[in-house]
Ligand SMILES: Nc1ncnc2c1ncn2[C@@H]1O[C@H](COP(=O)(O)OP(=O)(O)O)[C@@H](O)[C@H]1O
Ligand SMILES: Cc1ncc(COP(=O)(O)O)c(N)n1
């Protein structure tokens with residue numbers, strides 16, 4: 001078969017569409033926010049709603065007893081924009097306001113009625129069969145009245161109060177949890193508990209049969225409603241495995257598209273679902289054909305999922321063409337889950353087109369609906385309508401413009417820059433939020449890396465992680481999976497990554513890589529830095545003895561300044577070490593730096609006696625920068641990050657020292673013999689091995705975020721090592 005382009009198939013006999021839609025999914029009611037203008041304070045109700053919805057609230061009731069109808073309409077219009085389809089919105093009591101807000105284009109899903117408000121029958125007939133109608137109830141007589149209504153008139157009951165509360169004047173006698181349980185058992189409709197509910201009540205109310213808990217002050221008066229919502233949902237038992245939907249194309253070879261996404265979601269701890277936008281006929285060598293089923297059928301897949309399942313995050317991949325984009329956009333506007341990651345797939349790793357060129361404009365319109373975009377450099381350029389960036393700083397600036405234009409965060413992937421580095425950066429409207437340095441892994445197993453990255457990110461974010469941490473964690477997982485990809489032996493082109501490499505190696509999701517694997521990964525992380533150090537003329541001429549004496553003295557004077565404070569950070573590591581063997585090791589290393597290495601420097605700098613010339617030099621910028629980095633790590637207070645920052649001064653010196661010593665041939669007449677001997681000393685090699693053992697053991701025992709922070713501290717120190725040697729100039 002030859003490439004067919006992006007042909008859309010005609011509606012075939014096997015395509016059927018049946019779509020009875022339900023108003024409420026099982027857990028929309030789990031955490032129900034009732035707004036309060038006073039408790040929301042100066043930040044305002046809209047800000048509280050925005051944060052609470054970001055924290056997982058899926059049901060919002062606007063309640064403002066004092067506002068007039070015009071103000072309620074205004075507020076509904078504003079809240080409907082803020083919510084943007086991420087949650088259902090109803091209003092307390094005001095039927096006319098719903099009608100008017102809807103007329104003005106607001107999405108208002110329904111109404112909540114008190115016993116003395118308009119009748120449920122009237123509300124249902126005015127708002128139509130798809131609207132949500134809720135009713136307050138707390139007595140057996142209320143239940144009898146509900147049973148007398150035609151079925152489908154009321155969707156849920158708000159039942160309370162559970163505890164005495166100040167947010168409802170003249171509330172009835174509190175039911176307590178036991179009273180609620182008795183009421184819910186007799187009710188024909190789902191019952192949401194309301195009234196003075198705090199986090200400690202949530203589990204008991206769920207056990208008592210509640211369909212959800214409605215809260216006012218627990219969210220409106222919370223310092224951060226997003227965090228408060230997360231905690232309440234966790235207490236409800238909803239904080240578990242995130243449900244993640246991939247909307248993407250199929251890759252039958254299993255390396256990219258939905259197949260990669262489902263593996264990436266599972267490997268990162270999520271439950272994966274997939275709605276297929278297009279089928280590709282591809283393998284590791286390229287794409288042979290693309291078949292795009294009718295967009296209405298994609299919509300049927302999406303509706304089938306969202307009618308039944310609470311979706312915590314969506315990852316969007318291959319969209320093929322504008323019809324699919326329009327369908328995804330319209331679905332997203334109605335059901336926007338709390339997390340949306342959009343990987344603007346345009347061209348496959350093999351170079352084949354996965355998006356019609358005329359669909360680029362339509363894709364741009366979709367971007368504001370995403371929370372995070374993950375373009376590679378060519379895709380970034382297309383979206384920004386600019387030529388492709390040729391430098392990393394250029395790419396960051398381009399990403400900043402795209403973020404400002406779309407309101408989404410942008411993860412720029414430096415993979416397409418070429419060279420030894422494969423950095424990524426998280427960029428917001430005011431510039432980079434965090435950069436993630438990383439060396440390029442030499443491998444052909446990169447098919448589906450972009451798909452896997454974006455699906456992993458949606459999952460980690462939905463599991464309650466900060467975007468910055470989510471990126472660090474997913475990168476660490478993906479790098480391990482890329483390294484292991486070749487071992488799968490799938491295909492002869494760009495092979496897939498091994499999504500479960502970490503799991504298979506150790507037989508558990510939380511298991512950390514072993515010490516040796518960490519040492520190997522970190523050492524390979526700094527391969528380009530080590531190569532750059534080896535290429536410095538300063539070190540080459542130190543080895544062959546041709547380095548001018550003055551350059552060497554300059555270097556020694558800086559190194560003396562460095563060692564004095566390096567010894568102090570070693571002592572700090574000793575001070576905060578959690579066990580006495582490590583405490584002794586760092587204390588001994590501090591002592592060695594002062595009495596061993598520093599005395600050598602002093603004797604070479606001022607042969608007359610210690611102290612004379614040793615610390616006279618002005619510290620060079622590279623010296624200051626390196627020491628600031630170490631002191632920053634010490635100040636940060638995490639022992640593990642501090643010792644990771646201290647490690648390159650052992651490891652790189654032992655490595656460079658041994659090789660220079662070998663090059664110099666152990667010649668006692670060599671002008672720099674005593675310096676070369678010091679760092680090639682077997683005792684220094686032993687100390688280095690011990691330092692590597694201690695640091696990598698701590699890394700293996702650390703959580704994945706700390707491990708990544710350790711690795712980054714290690715890479716930064718290594719870069720300071722290079723800059724320090726380079727500063728000696730020539
Ligand atoms: N050879 C590699 N070494 C290290 N990281 C890589 C390599 N190839 C891709 N990555 C990482 O995989 C992720 C996906 O990037 P990339 O392959 O550039 O995206 P895409 O597949 O969309 O072109 C990025 O985090 C990137 O840094
Ligand atoms: C169905 C499908 N979707 C996406 C990609 C892009 O893959 P990559 O992650 O390598 O950019 C692909 N090759 N096939």
Ligand SMILES: [Mg+2]
Nearest residue numbers: 345376450451
């Ligand atoms: Mg890609």
